[in-house]
Amino acid sequence: MKRSATAVIGANYGDEGKGLMTDYHIAPAGPDGIVVRFNGGAQAGHTVTTPAGLRHVFSHFGSGTLLGAATYLSRHFVCHPALFLKEAAQLEGAGLAVLPPVFVDDRAPVSTLYDILLNQALERHRGQARHGSCGMGFGETVERQLDPDFALTVADLRQGAGYLLHRLATIRDRYVPRRLADLGIASLDAQCAGWLASDGALQSFVHAAMQFRRMTQVARPAMLTDYAQLVFEGAQGLLLDQDRGAFPYVTRSHTGIRNALEVAGEAGIEALDVTYITRAYLTRHGAGPLAGELPGKPYPGIEDRTNVPNEFQGRLRFAHLDLDLLVRTIQQDFADTMRYPGIDATLHLAVSCLDQVGPAVAYIEDGILKTVPPGLLADRLAGRLAAAVAYTAWGPTRDTVRIVRRHWPSVEFDEAKSKCFLPFGG
């Protein structure tokens, strides 16, 4: 019985390196570990690269899968059967002979093909005024779940194909027209209209849902403490939180520690290390405000194979880290742990992509652009957050992660010293 756990939370707009840190934390336990997804859904893209060179972008499976760790999809995770199957096939293709078990809470919402349809129709309708959606129907799923007549959960999948077809036909016939009217979409283009009318599309969705049901097991919170290592893997980032981000360019999910605390509470977890992670610079994929946005990559060493430009999100955008904003955001989120006095929470920090910035990294503090050797950025940030532990990642794989545990310098860096570009010793 293990009563402690670790959480990984993205501190910005996503793409911070949550996959990397989840992989790092679960590695000591391997198949005896379990990764909990507690927010978002399959629109996540968490990249894990193994030291051996295997690379996978996780969306529906936990980022410990390559190490054999189980996945636990909590009640707050929006399931997407078709994407689950697609990813399962990718993992099998990558040489994973046996997929580790996947547990799903009966209460978890399920995305349907009509949510994807509505999502894509809406983003096309918006044209240039897009909200940065991934086009996978996540937001529309959350919207539909608000109406009990049309809500669909994993428990419904367990009722069988006939029942599911019946429910989906109701969504198609009664919900979709109403929602389109609410959104002010008078007519669908030929592709969307054909999709909506297709019985075959409905049929394949149900088929996928039934396969999803067979490939997963029923999740119970109490089982989480049976594992040697438990990692809560957050999705998106704190700046995309539905309540704290800049509406409407947000995701309909609590991206912070809140949902993880709820699941941890149900499981009887007593101690939780919360690792907030950021890149050494700020990125945003998709529409929405990005303060101090740069015209292009701030460092020539930046390479990103996960965030390829797509129709719905465009290309990856960049800015320098604003330490004041970052500290405020993290502290505000970590304050949520006060609501769970039974869980002893500790704040940790991780900074990734430090290898990409060259000898010096720029950041903004007190409205001033400053430059330091990359290692000192992590020190500076950890000091301001009073983080118990800081992790620094110097590459895409877990073996590049260094752990730093010490008393952080609380004094301001000497300006002259910080410009010396001292190589950060490991």
Add this chain to the structure above:
Amino acid sequence: MGTARWDADDWKRASSGTVGKRTEDIFTSMGLHPTLNPYRVTRESRDSLVNPESNAIIIGLDVTGSMGIIADAMAREGLGTLVDEILKRKPVSDPHILACGIGDSWCDDAPLQVTQFEADIRIAEQLKMIWLEKGGGGNNHEGYHLPWYFAAQHTQIDCFEKRGKKGYLFTVGDEEPPPELLARHAQEIFGDSLQRDLSTGELLTLVSRMYHVFHVVVEEGSHARAHLPRVLDRWHKLLGQRVLRLKDYRRLAEVVVSAIEVNEGRDRETVAQSWSGDTSSVVAHALGTLPAKPARSLFGLVRF
């Protein structure tokens, strides 16, 4: 449904598209098709101007793993022959045919798939939608009672409602009858709330009010090949003489037509001899247990 008349040429057109294709190509469906979903639906066989004296006939095909080949044969030629022969011989007038795909209510995604009652080529189009799930479990039985329940509770047939004449229900497969219909399965498959599980005997009583019920044991099926005496014993206990033994699955249509004819009062031997060549002996083998001339009961509704 069932407002048109079957045209033998329709079948030729439909089946010409299936010649030389593998089972998987004909049954392209992946998953339960919405139009074949029995959840909360009723199927009607109604008299019309074209079909003034309709007769409902339900054929349930076992589409589990060992039986995929039977559904295949039915799609290629069996059903066409069946309709052609019924029209030619007129054992019943104006046949309306509904086909079911039967799976396993314990382990399949699509334990039952049902077409509409059709009197024309549309039945062929719907048969193509039937998903050969190739499922089933190691429980020695398939959901043969599901068409029974569906027929009893979810069909409305004019032959019975207007003229007091029962429809026909044939199930075709190689395994044994299941012990009961679980209330949970009835909820999942049909959306019906049953207060308790129903035994297969109870279901038979229920469906026999409206339908003549037959079962065709496919002796070539992999289960029947291994356990034929047990399979026959279980079916005989349930259906008595209305168990038809099919030793050549390609003759399913002829056997079904012959059983209807005998049940409608024609002589068993004459019926068997009316088929040519090998078919005649296959039919004689199948009809072996049917009474030569059906007995008429004096006591109102009886099961057989």
